[in-house]
Amino acid sequence: MTDIAAPNVSPRNGKPGTPPYADVWPNRKVARVAALAAKGYSAPAIAAEISDGSTPSQIAHMIWVWGIQAGSSDTRRSYADVPVPLAAKHRTALAAEAKRRGMDLSELLQKVAVTLCRDDLFGAVLDG
Structure with missing residues (x-):
């Protein structure tokens, strides 16, 4: 199984003189980030949950690159449904x-x- 990489992007949005790079994350991390995002966790909450030094900006960018949808039918970007079991x-x-x-x-x-x-x-x- 191969790890997932972002397409070649520049750290400065493709400006001349900046080298392209590929950010490679292990499949386990990708799966965990995707699962948390699907549950409605925000990028800062995911970064705090995985606690591996990833920043919320990195998490948000990779979610965008992978095309992961938040766990909500709400179209507002930062909103998500939170299922809560109640008696x-x-x-x-x-x-x-x-x-x-x-x-x-x-x-x-x-x-x-x-x-x-x-x-x-x-x-x-x-x-x-």
Whole structure:
């Protein structure tokens, strides 16, 4: 099995005087990056997950070169679906709250998650 390489590209976008190079990644790394991207991980999250010195820019470039699609039907570049298994009683409670607020379940969950991140409420929510 051969490793996957990017087409010859220049480190300075093909400007004269810069040598072309091919970035070769082992198949295992390619598969892991592709799997994480398909799950909706961002390039910075993938770089942090694989922790091998790859930068988010390198990850993003290789995802683009390989034509990997993010794990989402959403066409906005940085958005992805995040599947979260929930018990029926929790889905029911969340759906009822969403209805009271005039939202659908996915809108409510998105607003909760965004607010949690934006206001750094992880400790308040997770630690009691």
